[in-house]
Amino acid sequence: MGAIYILWLRELKRYVRSRVQIVVSLGQPCLYLVALGFGFGPVFKQAGQGSYLQFMAPGVIGMTVLFSSVFSGIAMLWDRQFGFLKETLVAPVSRLQIMAGRTLGGATVAIIQGVLILVICLVAGFRPQSWTALPFAFLFVVLIAVVFAALGTGIGSVLEDMQGFQLVMNFLVLPIFFLSGALYPLTNLPTAMAVIVRLDPLTYGVDGLRGALVNTWQFSPALDLAVLVALACVFLGSGAYLFSKIEA
Amino acid sequence: MIRVQNLVKTFGDFTAVKDISFDVGQGEIFAFLGPNGAGKTTTIKMLTTLLHPTSGSIRLDGLDPTVKTKEARQRFGIVFQDPSLDAEQTAYENMDLHGVLYHVPRKLRAERIELLLRTFELWERRDSYVKTFSGGMKRRLEIARGFLHTPAILFLDEPTLGLDPQSRNQLWTHVKRLNETEKTTVFLTTHYMDEADRVAHRIAIMDHGSIIAVGTSAELKQQTGAESLEEAFLALTGSSLRDESADSNDRLRQITKMWKR
Ligand SMILES: Nc1ncnc2c1ncn2[C@@H]1O[C@H](COP(=O)(O)OP(=O)(O)O)[C@@H](O)[C@H]1O
Numbered sequence: 088m089g090a091i092y093i094l095w096l097r098e099l100k101r102y103v104r105s106r107v108q109i110v111v112s113l114g115q116p117c118l119y120l121v122a123l124g125f126g127f128g129p130v131f132k133q134a135g136q137g138s139y140l141q142f143m144a145p146g147v148i149g150m151t152v153l154f155s156s157v158f159s160g161i162a163m164l165w166d167r168q169f170g171f172l173k174e175t176l177v178a179p180v181s182r183l184q185i186m187a188g189r190t191l192g193g194a195t196v197a198i199i200q201g202v203l204i205l206v207i208c209l210v211a212g213f214r215p216q217s218w219t220a221l222p223f224a225f226l227f228v229v230l231i232a233v234v235f236a237a238l239g240t241g242i243g244s245v246l247e248d249m250q251g252f253q254l255v256m257n258f259l260v261l262p263i264f265f266l267s268g269a270l271y272p273l274t275n276l277p278t279a280m281a282v283i284v285r286l287d288p289l290t291y292g293v294d295g296l297r298g299a300l301v302n303t304w305q306f307s308p309a310l311d312l313a314v315l316v317a318l319a320c321v322f323l324g325s326g327a328y329l330f331s332k333i334e335a
Numbered sequence: 336m337i338r339v340q341n342l343v344k345t346f347g348d349f350t351a352v353k354d355i356s357f358d359v360g361q362g363e364i365f366a367f368l369g370p371n372g373a374g375k376t377t378t379i380k381m382l383t384t385l386l387h388p389t390s391g392s393i394r395l396d397g398l399d400p401t402v403k404t405k406e407a408r409q410r411f412g413i414v415f416q417d418p419s420l421d422a423e424q425t426a427y428e429n430m431d432l433h434g435v436l437y438h439v440p441r442k443l444r445a446e447r448i449e450l451l452l453r454t455f456e457l458w459e460r461r462d463s464y465v466k467t468f469s470g471g472m473k474r475r476l477e478i479a480r481g482f483l484h485t486p487a488i489l490f491l492d493e494p495t496l497g498l499d500p501q502s503r504n505q506l507w508t509h510v511k512r513l514n515e516t517e518k519t520t521v522f523l524t525t526h527y528m529d530e531a532d533r534v535a536h537r538i539a540i541m542d543h544g545s546i547i548a549v550g551t552s553a554e555l556k557q558q559t560g561a562e563s564l565e566e567a568f569l570a571l572t573g574s575s576l577r578d579e580s581a582d583s584n585d586r587l588r589q590i591t592k593m594w595k596r
């Protein structure tokens with residue numbers, strides 16, 4: 088337990104200390120919020136869909152949590168480059184504990200980021216259906232964070248260099264974001280697109296967030312929760328497996 | 336304390352460690368001396384559970400590290416050839432994290448950290464980030480960290496590589512003192528002959544994956560009829576130049592890649 092705690096704490100310390108990174112990583116979702124929220128707002132309204140800010144704010148929260156949690160897992164690359172990873176790999180502690188500490192730390196950071204963005208959305212004029220909806224939304228933030236932090240750990244365990252990092256960002260993380268319904272409604276999509284969207288784990292996270300916050304459900308709360316919990320288990324399991332295979 | 340028999344490691348069709356056997360006694364300082372690419376790091380990696388031996392047997396304090404991995408890990412400390420500190424944390428935090436990973440109880444942990452940081456003259460800088468440290472300070476911190484959980488054996492893989500003579504000198508003084516006060520067995524590798532000569536009780540000379548001679552510095556000199564350990568070493572290994580190991584080259588390439596991005 089001590090090992091999990093100290094590695095979790097390490098991730099948190101790194102986050103709190105890198106003030107520049109906090110600002111940068113919150114800047115991007117803010118940009119989406121402003122540029123898209125206010126830019127597409129009028130078109131969205133004309134199409135009879137109501138306020139775009141109300142619609143996309145949950146999507147932007149989902150995006151923030153996604154980026155932050157995947158990134159924390161992949162940050163293992165730095166620990167590999169700078170050698171710290173080895174120190175943990177020869178410690179008399181099971182790999183599972185080390186993986187758990189790192190992943191939970193990454194997830195916690197992502198949750199904090201998600202909550203900060205929610206606050207920014209509120210400042211920008213976003214209003215949830217009721218304040219009591221927030222704990223339910225928080226549950227989805229937690230699930231998204233755990234799912235993608237575990238995915239990040241799995242990827243970080245097999246990546247060897249920074250080129251791989253670029254590849255993952257461009258061909259995995261960005262598509263996960265753009266195909267999740269974070270920015271547009273999933274109704275009336277072409278069939279192929281509708282299928283792809285349903286294969287995207289983030290779709291269920293965003294749907295849950297949007298449902299909890301503004302009561303617009305594409306699926307049902309039960310389905311969203313079930314998919315996310317199942318994926319969390321699968322990714323944690325495979326992440327732990329891949330992590331246990333790392334050779335120093 | 337360390338008993339190695341017929342240890343072999345092959346990578347594909349290349350044999351990096353060829354059937355080596357040796358014993359290291361309790362409290363001894365034992366040096367592996369050899370040119371780059373001799374197989375020193377590969378041997379240490381097998382001894383410290385990072386690589387699985389192709390064949391042969393290893394006993395650390397009576398334990399087989401390939402079977403009783405966790406128990407064996409608790410019994411040794413290691414300073415890797417490449418750095419392994421967390422640059423984004425302070426010296427104290429690096430020590431503390433290590434102590435937790437090695438199950439050192441809180442109170443003892445605080446005492447040991449203070450003792451070791453003082454010994455290695457880092458106590459004043461305990462709250463500075465490691466990224467602000469010089470190469471010598473980082474090395475000292477890594478060695479202090481290796482002693483933290485009172486290991487029975489400390490492995491040091493080329494700990495003085497890239498350090499100036501003052502730092503090297505000071506570092507060995509501390510290691511020798513701890514070897515005496517804590518009775519820690521020390522297994523070190525180096526390609527500086529003067530170091531092996533000065534620090535080690537016994538020396539094994541390794542080349543091309545084999546151990547070609549073992550003994551005290553005096554025995555090695557006598558065996559080759561040489562005046563100095565350096566002469567003995569050259570007599571035993573020949574004087575041809577060796578390639579840098581692929582390891583460090585790969586690393587450089589990786590770092591370059593990282594910055595080019
Ligand atoms: N993972 C590996 N795969 C293939 N060859 C390796 C690997 N690790 C080391 N070697 C090779 O094994 C030899 C011994 O390397 P090493 O143990 O690092 O030498 P030393 O530490 O004595 O300089 C070198 O020729 C090196 O290129």
Ligand SMILES: [Mg+2]
Nearest residue numbers: 375376416493
């Ligand atoms: Mg080496």
